Amino acid sequence: MTIEYPVEQKVPKAFPKNKGPPPNIEWPVATVDQVIQKTLKEAAEAKEDPFIFDKPIKRVAVIGAGAAGLPTAKSLKEHGIEVRIFERMEDVGGIWLYSEETDEKPRIPCDTYRTRQKPLDEEEKIVEATPEERLKKLKHAPPSACYPDLHNNTAAPLMMNYEDFPWPEGTSWYLPYHDIQTYFKNYANHFGLYDHMELSTSVEYVQRNDNNDDHLWTLTLRKSEYINDRTMIRYKTWTESFDAVAVASGAYNDPFLPNFSNLSEYNVNYPERIIHSKQYRHYQDYIGKNVLIVGGNISAIEIAQRLDGIADNVYMSMRGPFVSISNILNLARSGLSDNIIRKPNIRAFSDFQGQVNGSITFEDDTMVDSIDRVIFCTGYVNDLGFLGPLRAYGTSAEEAEEQETQGPLVITNGMRPVNTYRDIFAIRDPTLAFVGTPGHLTSVQFFYYQAQAVARVWAGLACLPSRPKMRHFVKTNMYPFPPFDMNLLGCILFSQQFVTWLNEHAKQQDRKKNVNVLKGVDPSLVELWDELKEQYKKRTTEILAKRSTIVPTKSYNHKL
Missing domain, CATH: 3.50.50.60 (FAD/NAD(P)-binding domain)
Known part of the structure; x- marks a missing residue:
């Protein structure tokens, strides 16, 4: 069964976007207290004039089981929402899941994109596996960019941890890829996420059901698996429906040249x-x-x-x-x-x-x-092709607003959706959310707070402002730090916005709901810059000395 595509369309000339303003532009930097006070005001305004969902959100699809998808699923689950996780790869971990196989070479030139126009028909078929196929893994995802001597480049126990799942005491700052992937596996196991997960399953198409009284969203899904001692392969295509969809499919899938x-x-x-x-x-x-x-x-x-x-x-x-x-x-x-x-x-x-x-x-x-x-x-294009005609390319929130009442639901600049509240919620329909593609930095810590925002809003534990106020926020909001500099201060200040908003709204909930108080990124980390510089230099020297001879040295057992 084939997927139909329209005529290929040009990616805007503004893509890929600039990394930041010219060097002679000074970007004002806020203090933690200033961020808190501004966010408290915004939180109060959201309570006074909130966005009202048409009906309760009880069942959610999470697309992706990497660094953004896992905390999203866990947060939804802990706040009483039924969750289903769909991951194309054979295990969790996203870009940290290594494969000896490599992705296909990108199209040259790749200044065009394709939009899926209709879902696959539902079907199931069983075919005999060839001798060559029996030796391979069945995959729905292209291999990641992970290579044998890849290490993290931020301090893992300080900046690559979820608030509810610290690294073991004494963990080295810089680790080989397999230890990072093990962290995500341990997280999924500890919180029972595998029970809600379909691995080796691609989301082929996401459809919005405007006239459906039961569920607003339907996903077309495709999975392949070996049966009968790997002698046969079963291909299955089916649909499932949900009240909301969290897209956490990552920003490093489609290479750009x-x-x-x-x-x-x-x-x-x-x-x-x-x-x-x-x-x-x-x-x-x-x-x-x-x-x-x-x-x-x-x-x-x-x-x-x-x-x-x-x-x-x-x-x-x-x-x-x-x-x-x-x-x-x-x-x-x-x-x-x-x-x-x-x-x-x-x-x-x-x-x-x-x-x-x-x-x-x-x-x-x-x-x-x-x-x-x-x-x-x-770099990469964040294509979001599975959204079909629900998404189109654009370069700004203003351009997106022109299409707020008609046309595509999501406008993407090729890297992230631009018509979203706090880089997460689609303003036209906040039952669609994006986790893991902010406009400033990508950090495991930060994904956790994005995930908490999605879960708490959909569970009724936090409020979004009304649509006009969300649009005004997108037009007027300015990051409290230079978004082009991926530094510790940015992680601290931006996470503080989410922590302040979500904690403030949680205070006003029924105490029986027992909503955890979020801590945020430790402000004292900003004092570690000099030490981080020295450790980073040592890390590079050690990696180059070992090159690709690095092998797993320990298994991490998390104790909370």
């Missing part, structure tokens, strides 16, 4: 040379090669470090200056050795005369003609 001049022709002539960082796995594949890395953010930096001294030459091409407005990014870039050959942005995948002969020219009028591999570390 900019459409440089002559890139399409270069790819035709040299198809084996180009990959996206999501396909990167083993440094040994680059021994003796000349490698060009396109991009200058974290993934580009870490791959460049791993190939330094392995490849013959490592070039790094990036837009803008090497010194960034982001302190975190500057810290990461400071770990690049002088062996990395810095280049400006690419002008064309051709020589000076425009001939596509393997040469690559740069904006400083230089050319390199001996590149064996090009690794694009240029």
Whole structure:
């Protein structure tokens, strides 16, 4: 059965969005007390003029079982809402779930998107498994970007923990991918989330049922599994209906490649040379090669470090200056050795005369003609294709507001929905929510507070403001910290907004409901910046010394 697509449409020129304002713009930074006072005022206004849901929300679908989906499901469950979790991969953990297999190369150019127009028909079929299939895992998801020597780049016990599930005492700050994934497995086991989960199950289509008195949302789902001692494969497609949907499918699924001049022709002539960082796995594949890395953010930096001294030459091409407005990014870039050959942005995948002969020219009028591999570390499109015609591309909340009463329900800029209250609730219909795609930073800690907001609002333990007030908030709200700098202060201040709002509304509930008081991110963490810098440098040195020889060393047993 096939899914129909419309004519491909262009992604707006504004994508991918800029990382922040020019360096000469100063962004005001609030204090914790200022954030609390402002949020208390907003919470009071929401109570005075709340958004009223048409009916109670009793059954919710959570799409994704990664760092955002797991706390969302747990929070819904603890507040008495029936939850079903759908995860495409074979286990929890999202980007931290390793596969030796790699994703397919992205389309070149990938400046278009496709929208699913109708669901698959419901069906079940059983086919015989081939000898090759019997040796494989059945997958509905492309492999993640995880590679063998991937480590976290934030202090795990301080910044990659859920408030209700601390890391064991003495946990190292920086851990290999398998320990991070184990943390998520332990979380799912501890809170009984596997009992509510369908693994290896893709959400093919999300449909809004405007005329359905029972449930507002219907999901078309597809699963494959081995039966009869792996000799047969059962494919099943079915639908389930819900009162609300929480999208926690992650922002790192669909690789993005900019459409440089002559890139399409270069790819035709040299198809084996180009990959996206999501396909990167083993440094040994680059021994003796000349490698060009396109991009200058974290993934580009870490791959460049791993190939330094392995490849013959490592070039790094990036837009803008090497010194960034982001302190975190500057810290990461400071770990690049002088062996990395810095280049400006690419002008064309051709020589000076425009001939596509393997040469690559740069904006400083230089050319390199001996590149064996090009690794694009240029980010991702958050496509949300399963929303079908409910979503379309746009670049601003103002553009979204023009379509508030008609057209698509969700407007996305290619990275996140822009017509949402607090980066979560779809303003036109807050029974649709997004967790894990804020407009400023992505942190495991922060996902927990987003998840609590979703659960408490849908459980009636916290109020959203009315639609006009939500729209006004989107127009006038300013982050209390520089959103382009992914720092500790940002985590503290932004989580405080959620903690203040949710705790204030919880105070006014019936005490019999026993709503937990949220703590928020510890403000004292901001004092650890100097120590974090030193630990980060040591982490990088240790990883490079070991390269891909790292193996699991311990199993984490969480005791609460």
